[in-house]
Amino acid sequence: xxxxxxxxxxxxxxxxxxxxxxxxxxxxxxxxxxxxxxxxxxxxxxxxxxxxxxxxxxxxxxxxxxxxxxxxxxxxxxxxxxxxxxxxxxx
Numbered sequence: 595x596x597x598x599x600x601x602x603x604x605x606x607x608x609x610x611x612x613x614x615x616x617x618x619x620x621x622x623x624x625x626x627x628x629x630x631x632x633x634x635x636x637x638x639x640x641x642x643x644x645x646x647x648x649x650x651x652x653x654x655x656x657x658x659x660x661x662x663x664x665x666x667x668x669x670x671x672x673x674x675x676x677x678x679x680x681x682x683x684x685x
Contacts, residue, residue, distance in 0.1 A: 606682040613668045615646040623647050
């Protein structure tokens, strides 16, 4: 595995990721876009800077202990990369 080879050579692996939006075909968008994403343009003054549905990190689900679902999802994605693929960090 690439990451194991890097670690064997004392090279650390960081992922450069921006968790701002997803593709319109993302399953979360298909399940319930109002739960995961802002409705409409989050930055209406710059619609040309929209690349897909934008995660709504402000939304809190009161039915689930004030959980912020989009923030929890991204946390799970990062944990997956660390635990399963052994990356060393994220930028």
